[in-house]
Amino acid sequence: MTSDPQRPEARAPRGFNDRRARDVVSERAILAAVSGVYERWGFEPLETGAFEYADALGKFLPDADRPNEGVFALQDDDEQWMALRYDLTAPLARFAAQNWETLPKPFRRYAFGPVWRNEKPGPGRFREFWQCDADTVGSARPEADAEIIAMAVEGLEAAGLPTGSALIKINNRKLLNGLMSAAGVTDDGQKLAVLRAVDKLDRLGPDGVRLLLGEGRKDESGDFTKGAGLNGAAAERVLAFTAAGAGDRASTLAKLADVVGGSAEGDEGLAELAAIDAALAGLGVGADRAAFDPSVVRGLEYYTGAVFEAELLLSTLDEKGQPMRFGSIGGGGRYDDLVARFTGERTPATGFSFGVSRLASALKAAGRDLTRAARGPVVVIVFDQNRMADYFAVAQEIRAAGIPAEVYLGSSGMKAQMKYADRRLSPAAVMVGEDELAAGTVTVKDLDLGRELAAKMTDNAEWRGQRPGQQTIPRGELTAALRRILDAV
Known part of the structure; x- marks a missing residue:
């Protein structure tokens, strides 16, 4: 039985910085x-x-x-x-x-x-x-x-x-x-x-x-x-x-x-x-x-x-x-x-x-x-792996308006996807479930506002009651709503 080759230690040379x-x-x-x-x-x-x-x-x-x-x-x-x-x-x-x-x-x-x-x-x-x-x-x-x-x-x-x-x-x-x-x-x-x-x-x-x-x-x-x-x-x-x-x-x-x-x-x-x-x-x-x-x-x-x-x-x-x-x-x-x-x-x-x-x-x-200018892209949340083409169409529509966007390509559920968007410093998450697709609407969550309010609130009931920055709107108003979020900073 052969042993695994020695793995190098993951380390940056002294005096050289990784920058995100x-x-x-x-x-x-x-x-x-x-x-x-x-x-x-x-x-x-x-x-x-x-x-x-x-x-x-x-x-x-x-x-x-x-x-x-x-x-x-x-x-x-x-x-x-x-x-x-x-x-x-x-x-x-x-x-x-x-x-x-x-x-x-x-x-x-x-x-x-x-x-x-x-x-x-x-x-x-x-x-x-x-x-x-x-x-x-x-x-x-x-x-x-x-x-x-x-x-x-x-x-x-x-x-x-x-x-x-x-x-x-x-x-x-x-x-x-x-x-x-x-x-x-x-x-x-x-x-x-x-x-x-x-x-x-x-x-x-x-x-x-x-x-x-x-x-x-x-x-x-x-x-x-x-x-x-x-x-x-x-x-x-x-x-x-x-x-x-x-x-x-x-x-x-x-x-x-x-x-x-x-x-x-x-x-x-x-x-x-x-x-x-x-x-x-x-x-x-x-x-x-x-x-x-x-x-x-x-x-x-x-x-x-x-x-x-x-x-x-x-x-x-x-x-x-x-x-x-x-x-x-x-x-x-x-x-x-x-x-x-x-x-x-x-x-x-x-x-x-x-x-x-x-x-x-x-x-x-x-x-x-x-560093506030370093916000990540709008993240389109995935609810159904069989509807990926629809999600990609939404992301492409957002990009065509000059706004960075991506479709979540991991395999996690809704909670983990929202955590991912937050770690990316995304200004907003876009949700298009079965109901939205049928009604021709989208749900937009303003993550910038959510982060700001979360820093000020200590009561979870107050947080749940206000549902800060989340709105369901006609699909045709999506890019205008995202632009308002981006311009608010």
């Missing part, structure tokens, strides 16, 4: 809304392959012999290393360099799709997730940055965020460089320490950042973090820079000029922000939706000019019901050095990117949960 209709439909709705905005602004869709040659990615590749740090890589049959893309910007740079002679310039494109990162997964951190980007390649004008910012504002609101619930915070790498010069910071390691200290401003406040700009800071556990080593005057100059963001964009520029004005690079950054301000004003984007904030430093090692970060402003709660700061829901900036990796020539570029799942979470936190 609720998540898939809500994220598709976000992408459809945002894509519509991007196309109205004249950006064309672009799709690139999941794999890029590893040397084209450039980032996350410390081991040239086997590039498996940070990316998922494999060797092609010609012994060239390929890796799954870790973002959508590196493939754009490769595409632009490869096709530059034939592209309209500037080249305006948007893209969305999955990206992969070979990093340790954790809560809310996955190895596979979806991004959505919009970029302009080939324009050095600050107005190109302003356009991306304004379009990001419109895209986030089109996705469902209420106006005023998110703010695009804008800074400029050149201002930071001017600040470093004014503060006498020339060492790259010290510059990085200053940026890391400023990045903790929201969490530690000015006093904590002041310590990190100086000798260092001991946290509540007793652990000591070495500081940037600035003297007192230089540290205060940095703090004055970060505090200049209070007020409208014009007053922020004036305060920044007092701190970094006079250095060539600082003045250049101020001029670029002034041009962005004027363009945003022309586009109708006020400081309540896009503001200058010198404390935004994340990504400044990568970006070459303007940098922006979208932050959710709404009060949100964590899984335990405690208040929490949701934080960033997207970001971008100017990256004029990326295409040059391929061509050797600096090519200006600017863009904005957001994680689709993170934006879906932000919408949920904002009370705009799109």
